[in-house]
């Protein structure tokens with residue numbers, strides 16, 4: 001140790017990084033928590049911001065506020081760009097400075113993942129993914145804008161294209177988004193438009209896999225598919241997307257015209273493996289040891305979505321519970337090391353189960369041998385998600401919003417907000433002033 005009080009640098013204030021910071025809050029260490037955003041994001045509810053149920057502020061909390069009472073923790077808003085393993089420092093870009101070195105005695109990298117378009121980065125401009133609050137608001141804008149454009153449009157063919165929503169990827173995010181859009185159009189928006197019928201919107205969920213929710217048991221996957229279909233979602237499986245452009249998608253040789261395509265498929269890890277120049281798995285996640293450290297560097301830990309660790313012959317999934325448990329474990333390990341206590345046993349993930357919600361009042365749940373679908377599973381889903389929100393104020397606010405939305409169908413935020421001023425969206429309106437050309441049939 002170079003300093004009297006060891007310094008622990010945590011990169012990432014997501015589920016893993018925050019959990020590590022919490023585990024270290026009473027330790028005699030100095031914690032520097034660096035994140036490129038000023039907020040911790042509850043990603044499992046991002047789809048509810050994208051579909052107007054919740055506002056961004058209901059699923060994001062300022063990191064500074066969450067760890068405000070940790071006297072040993074300093075929060076830095078900045079983007080880590082690299083790691084110098086030999087000299088034990090990370091480099092950080094902030095608003096006005098570049099590559100500022102910050103030294104560490106222990107380093108925890110918990111930098112998560114980003115979207116992966118499986119080598120087709122050209123899809124990104126036409127099919128936004130859902131990973132950040134900015135993504136969720138951009139998708140919300142697109143969905144709501146599509147209805148506004150359709151209402152102002154004369155040509156019925158354009159109506160069809162504007163009101164076709166394609167989701168690429170039928171994992172939990174795709175399934176949850178598809179169900180939520182179906183409820184939005186058939187419930188909330190139904191009575192508010194005069195020239196188009198929101199409930200006639202076409203929602204298509206596609207995946208090259210043979211079933212939706214591929215990581216769930218078959219019976220739950222079938223239950224989710226039936227439920228989606230009962231909500232009017234078209235589920236197309238077994239074909240990969242061949243192309244995405246401004247006019248829609250090409251799948252199985254067929255072009256589907258759609259103005260809104262949302263990418264809910266793959267993810268790619270952060271560049272932690274490149275920064276460290278260590279072994280990665282095929283997806284690029286850093287291969288870590290059973291104590292979550294990096295080979296030959298017992299002072300560096302990589303946790304959460306950006307790490308790769310096998311348990312019982314299978315890789316651990318990229319879910320919040322893995323990140324939380326790994327963060328807690330790493331904090332505890334460092335605490336024990338600095339206090340001279342024996343190291344804990346190797347990390348072991350305790351799988352509490354998985355859930356996915358499909359529309360209003362319906363979810364699928366798998367926990368050990370318990371397989372549930374329907375309202376009871378949805379009730380459990382709601383309870384668990386409320387419990388894991390970062391702050392009590394959010395729990396209360398989300399609970400009240402859910403009850404309100406459940407009873408009235410009204411949503412928390414249906415504002416179209418262009419943060420950088422009004423963007424020029426391709427409009428089908430004729431050039432003459434709208435009042436001269438739009439009929440009022």
Ligand SMILES: Cc1cc2nc3c(=O)[nH]c(=O)nc-3n(C[C@H](O)[C@H](O)[C@H](O)COP(=O)(O)OP(=O)(O)OC[C@H]3O[C@@H](n4cnc5c(N)ncnc54)[C@H](O)[C@@H]3O)c2cc1C
Pocket residue numbers: 011012013014015016017034035036037039040041043044045046047078079080081110111112113130131172173270303304305306318319320321323355
């Ligand atoms: C839409 C969506 C829905 C999901 N639903 C579920 C669900 O229902 N259940 C479930 O268990 N899991 C779900 N997940 C997965 C879950 O959110 C992740 O497994 C979990 O967030 C991983 O935690 P993490 O700490 O590894 O990364 P994250 O929580 O993603 O945190 C990474 C943090 O690192 C920061 N960061 C990244 N790079 C840098 C850098 N260079 N410099 C500084 N900061 C950086 C980011 O800003 C972020 O705050 C979902 C994910 C998404 C995207």
